[in-house]
Amino acid sequence: xxxxxxxxxxxxxxxxxxxxxxxxxxxxxxxxxxxxxxxxxxxxxxxxxxxxxxxxxxxxxxxxxxxxxxxxxxxxxxxxxxxxxxxxxxxxxxxxxxxxxxxxxxxxxxxxxxxxxxxxxxxxxxxxxxxxxxxxxxxxx
Amino acid sequence: xxxxxxxxxxxxxxxxxxxxxxxxxxxxxxxxxxxxxxxxxxxxxxxxxxxxxxxxxxxxxxxxxxxxxxxxxxxxxxxxxxxxxxxxxxxxxxxxxxxxxxxxxxxxxxxxxxxxxxxxxxxxxxxxxxxxxxxxxxxxxxxxxxxxxxxxxxxxxxxxxxxxxxxxxxxxxxxxxxxxxxxxxxxxxxxxxxxxxxxxxxxxxxxxxxxxxxxxxxxxxxxxxxxxxxxxxxxxxxxxxxxxxxxxxxxxxxxxxxxxxxxxxxxxxxxxxxxxxxxxxxxxxxxxxxxxxxxxxxxxxxxxxxxxxxxxxxxxxxxxxxxxxxxxxxxxxxxxxxxxxxxxxxxxxxxxxxxxxxxxxxxxxxxxxxxxxxxxxxxxxxxxxxxxxxxxxxxxxxxxxxxxxxxxxxxxxxxxxxxxxxxxxx
Amino acid sequence: xxxxxxxxxxxxxxxxxxxxxxxxxxxxxxxxxxxxxxxxxxxxxxxxxxxxxxxxxxxxxxxxxxxxxxxxxxxxxxxxxxxxxxxxxxxxxxxxxxxxxxxxxxxxxxxxxxxxxxxxxxxxxxxxxxxxxxxxxxxxxxxxxxxxxxxxxxxxxxxxxxxxxxxxxxxxxxxxxxxxxxxxxxxxxxxxxxxxxxxxxxxxxxxxxxxxxxxxxxxxxxxxxxxxxxxxxxxxxxxxxxxxxxxxxxxxxxxxxxxxxxxxxxxxxxxxxxxxxxxxxxxxxxxxxxxxxxxxxxxxxxxxxxxxxxxxxxxxxxxxxxxxxxxxxxxxxxxxxxxxxxxxxxxxxxxxxxxxxxxxxxxx
Numbered sequence: 068x069x070x071x072x073x074x075x076x077x078x079x080x081x082x083x084x085x086x087x088x089x090x091x092x093x094x095x096x097x098x099x100x101x102x103x104x105x106x107x108x109x110x111x112x113x114x115x116x117x118x119x120x121x122x123x124x125x126x127x128x129x130x131x132x133x134x135x136x137x138x139x140x141x142x143x144x145x146x147x148x149x150x151x152x153x154x155x156x157x158x159x160x161x162x163x164x165x166x167x168x169x170x171x172x173x174x175x176x177x178x179x180x181x182x183x184x185x186x187x188x189x190x191x192x193x194x195x196x197x198x199x200x201x202x203x204x205x206x207x208x
Numbered sequence: 209x210x211x212x213x214x215x216x217x218x219x220x221x222x223x224x225x226x227x228x229x230x231x232x233x234x235x236x237x238x239x240x241x242x243x244x245x246x247x248x249x250x251x252x253x254x255x256x257x258x259x260x261x262x263x264x265x266x267x268x269x270x271x272x273x274x275x276x277x278x279x280x281x282x283x284x285x286x287x288x289x290x291x292x293x294x295x296x297x298x299x300x301x302x303x304x305x306x307x308x309x310x311x312x313x314x315x316x317x318x319x320x321x322x323x324x325x326x327x328x329x330x331x332x333x334x335x336x337x338x339x340x341x342x343x344x345x346x347x348x349x350x351x352x353x354x355x356x357x358x359x360x361x362x363x364x365x366x367x368x369x370x371x372x373x374x375x376x377x378x379x380x381x382x383x384x385x386x387x388x389x390x391x392x393x394x395x396x397x398x399x400x401x402x403x404x405x406x407x408x409x410x411x412x413x414x415x416x417x418x419x420x421x422x423x424x425x426x427x428x429x430x431x432x433x434x435x436x437x438x439x440x441x442x443x444x445x446x447x448x449x450x451x452x453x454x455x456x457x458x459x460x461x462x463x464x465x466x467x468x469x470x471x472x473x474x475x476x477x478x479x480x481x482x483x484x485x486x487x488x489x490x491x492x493x494x495x496x497x498x499x500x501x502x503x504x505x506x507x508x509x510x511x512x513x514x515x516x517x518x519x520x521x522x523x524x525x526x527x528x529x530x531x532x533x534x535x536x537x538x539x540x541x542x543x544x545x546x547x548x549x550x551x552x553x554x555x556x557x558x559x560x561x562x563x564x565x566x567x568x569x570x571x572x573x574x575x576x577x578x579x580x581x582x583x584x585x586x587x588x589x590x591x592x593x594x595x596x597x598x599x600x601x602x603x604x605x606x607x608x609x610x611x612x613x614x615x616x617x618x619x620x621x622x623x624x625x626x627x628x629x630x631x632x633x634x
Numbered sequence: 635x636x637x638x639x640x641x642x643x644x645x646x647x648x649x650x651x652x653x654x655x656x657x658x659x660x661x662x663x664x665x666x667x668x669x670x671x672x673x674x675x676x677x678x679x680x681x682x683x684x685x686x687x688x689x690x691x692x693x694x695x696x697x698x699x700x701x702x703x704x705x706x707x708x709x710x711x712x713x714x715x716x717x718x719x720x721x722x723x724x725x726x727x728x729x730x731x732x733x734x735x736x737x738x739x740x741x742x743x744x745x746x747x748x749x750x751x752x753x754x755x756x757x758x759x760x761x762x763x764x765x766x767x768x769x770x771x772x773x774x775x776x777x778x779x780x781x782x783x784x785x786x787x788x789x790x791x792x793x794x795x796x797x798x799x800x801x802x803x804x805x806x807x808x809x810x811x812x813x814x815x816x817x818x819x820x821x822x823x824x825x826x827x828x829x830x831x832x833x834x835x836x837x838x839x840x841x842x843x844x845x846x847x848x849x850x851x852x853x854x855x856x857x858x859x860x861x862x863x864x865x866x867x868x869x870x871x872x873x874x875x876x877x878x879x880x881x882x883x884x885x886x887x888x889x890x891x892x893x894x895x896x897x898x899x900x901x902x903x904x905x906x907x908x909x910x911x912x913x914x915x916x917x918x919x920x921x922x923x924x925x926x927x928x929x930x931x932x933x934x935x936x937x938x939x940x941x942x943x944x945x946x947x948x949x950x951x952x953x954x955x956x957x958x959x960x961x962x963x964x965x966x967x968x969x970x971x972x973x974x975x976x977x978x979x980x981x982x983x984x985x986x987x988x989x990x991x992x993x994x995x996x997x998x
């Protein structure tokens with residue numbers, strides 16, 4: 068093979084390789100990812116009917132835990148589960164109908180207000196929307 | 209006609225004027241009454257500091273804010289400039305130390321009087337005081353003990369919910385410490401003087417002073433304010449349970465409760481101390497460097513061995529937790545985003561807190577069950593972490609491949625350029 | 635030649651003929667074929683202009699890709715960046731390339747500008763090239779400033795606040811200028827929309843026009859030779875110089891790739907307008923020399939506010955810098971003008987020292 072032909076082939080081949088290694092990421096980038104949208108303002112906390120009355124579910128809201136409660140009379144409530152005392156995770160207590168923090172015995176009512184114990188501030192309440200079989204939680208405007 | 213009306217108008221005006229002037233002159237002395245306070249005026253000018261101090265202090269006193277004056281406690285007539293006339297029959301002067309509680313109590317125990325100012329205020333302070341160690345000793349004639357003024361001050365008294373008050377939460381250790389950290393005062397009673405310095409090293413003090421957490425206990429939360437007395441052995445546990453009920457419940461259900469009660473050992477204090485309560489660590493468990501179990505249980509005995517087993521399970525869990533953390537940290541250092549697995553790991557951290565609390569119940573089975581839950585979370589996190597590390601490797605591999613092609617292309621270009629340049633020359 | 639080769643070259647000739655009859659570019663082709671680029675001991679600096687163009691191209695491509703997943707709203711901007719970095723395949727790469735290349739581009743622009751300054755390439759007839767280049771500098775600094783806010787993280791928010799506060803100090807028009815830039819009295823959602831508008835529409839439009847002018851002038855006038863060098867070796871623009879340019883671009887692209895894999899750009903904490911300004915907040919590195927100057931300037935000089943004086947000083951400096959082709963008469967007459975070289979060296983030194991000081995002595 069003549070030197071010139073070799074150089075041209077070499078050039079063409081490496082050009083193709085480079086183009087492929089640059090185009091491959093771009094093409095993969097353009098293909099829609101699994102999670103269709105950026106972490107939207109609304110999070111799907113649970114499906115309708117998933118929670119029995121007087122029970123709760125802990126879910127991820129942004130980067131913190133949150134509590135979705137289905138009260139004894141069937142109302143949905145959602146709160147930040149980060150205790151306002153020393154940031155332990157609160158849970159729902161069915162028999163008292165209150166939110167309880169086991170770390171220092173902090174207790175919150177179903178409006179998020181502090182009933183007893185050391186927490187200095189109420190729990191942040193979130194907005195709930197039921198749409199298409201999903202229970203969506205978002206921050207209050 | 210017009211003249212009459214003019215004249216009557218003028219007469220009405222002059223009448224009104226006289227009434228006005230007369231009333232002013234008549235009421236003038238009464239208006240001065242409200243302002244006159246001969247006690248303050250006189251004491252302000254005195255040379256002796258101890259007689260002058262009340263004037264300065266009183267300016268910010270809580271009693272003054274409620275409209276009370278010197279005469280309301282000390283009697284006397286503040287309208288009289290002459291000192292003999294001012295110190296009239298009603299003058300009570302300053303009470304001696306032994307009489308102070310009753311002096312203050314004359315108002316503060318009178319519910320009818322106090323509810324004028326604050327219907328909600330307690331009126332049992334004096335009664336409670338007599339049940340305290342301070343009150344007991346005062347009754348026996350010891351005037352070295354604390355009375356109302358020692359803690360609350362004398363003329364610059366602030367409400368206890370005011371941050372500058374000597375009885376506000378974060379000032380209380382200092383207030384109590386004035387006597388209780390003073391070797392000279394305490395040696396008569398044989399009481400140690402390390403309580404305040406011990407307390408200041410405690411986790412409660414850190415919460416109160418550093419985190420400004422006003423729910424953290426200070427001296428009066430465990431010892432009482434007016435009824436201050438060291439809690440009895442039986443009541444220490446109740447005192448701690450005020451804020452730590454879950455640990456307390458677990459302890460009550462454990463075999464320790466019956467034994468401790470029988471032996472008369474104070475529950476929480478035996479392992480955690482009273483004033484110098486430090487943040488508990490796994491080293492307090494059997495076999496650890498700070499082994500509290502060995503206070504009663506010899507090494508090698510069944511109870512001690514169970515404790516050792518608990519510690520072992522806990523440290524295994526902690527290592528597993530740490531290794532999951534390390535995987536995530538390593539992936540993050542290599543540039544991969546790991547906020548999702550991090551959030552999941554929080555659940556494992558919560559499990560750890562709960563298991564450590566379960567040690568009070570001494571039920572190994574319960575601890576193992578909770579640890580198993582946590583282990584599941586940790587393994588999930590490890591899987592996600594492994595995926596993140598794989599992603600990091602993938603990126604590097606991809607970079608190598610792309611770089612190889614680019615270098616080959618660069619080399620090819622170089623050859624091409626050489627070839628073209630040699631062609632140009634010719 | 636073999637039959638296949640013959641058919642290939644015939645095909646190429648047909649395509650060219652087709653396009654020529656539609657676009658009438660034969661004159662251009664002739665010009666390009668004949669164009670020569672001088673080669674001498676300073677011709678290495680010629681590559682920086684093309685590098686700036688290449689990096690701009692990288693920014694346009696990665697910017698367009700980012701536009702697919704980015705949302706310019708206070709509620710979603712930061713989240714969309716997190717999404718790009720964690721959920722989108724190779725999103726981390728596209729975003730990191732965009733952020734890193736922005737900084738490398740500004741660096742390349744400064745090198746390009748100073749190398750043309752010291753080589754006195756600004757002397758007429760290339761004065762318009764220099765002036766269009768000056769406007770391009772301002773444009774790309776604006777690109778950097780507006781783009782920096784878009785991730786809406788703590789650093790961006792406060793750096794923008796600090797930067798626009800400085801704009802507000804300009805006498806007479808300062809307050810109005812600041813309000814116009816911010817879309818309101820302070821950094822807010824309106825600012826984010828405005829900066830996004832600037833960054834993806836207004837500035838690119840101006841950049842295209844200015845770049846077009848700048849490159850057209852460079853092509854038409856050819857490369858400037860340093861004063862005193864008249865006879866040099868020459869290489870053909872096409873294909874030799876272009877291939878050499880491409881070689882440089884490839885090496886820089888590799889460097890960018892390595893940097894992005896080992897040092898991906900951080901996501902940061904979402905901006906909280908009510909949080910207190912982090913200690914040691916400063917704008918991006920290419921603004922720090924001005925930032926530090928303002929910090930060390932005394933509060934009052936004679937009876938005038940030090941800050942205002944410093945800002946006016948910078949504006950005057952910029953104006954003089956832009957007008958250097960007309961001020962440097964000696965260079966215009968093809969004579970060495972050491973005074974201007976020294977002045978330029980002092981300015982360069984000042985910029986370097988002030989920038990370094992920002993990081994080495996942050997507590998000034």
